[in-house]
Amino acid sequence: MVNVSSSVGSLTLALDPDDMFYGINSLQNQSSKAALNAVTVEFAKELEDAGIKLNAACPGVADTDSNGHRGTRPVPQAATMIVKLSVLAADGPPKASTT
Structure with a gap:
């Protein structure tokens, strides 16, 4: 299973003034992607013993x-x-x- 995430969901990058999205405040997108990243990690741990892989991918800024x-x-x-x-x-x- 693959969740499509974004680097804007990274709390580390959100605090990095050198990140390209630092000056952009998009509460809906940033918070939903941060939540998706957390859910991905928790479900991946939960499903590991069942042999189910769960990953999050950041496709970059697609056109x-x-x-x-x-x-x-x-x-x-x-x-x-x-x-x-x-x-x-x-x-x-x-x-x-996450990639």
């Missing part, structure tokens, strides 16, 4: 309708990590990881 096509990555490139995580082999990362 989509939702950002008025101001993204820096074409959608196929942004989707690469999501697809890679969705087809992990049984011996892939056993716990949540």
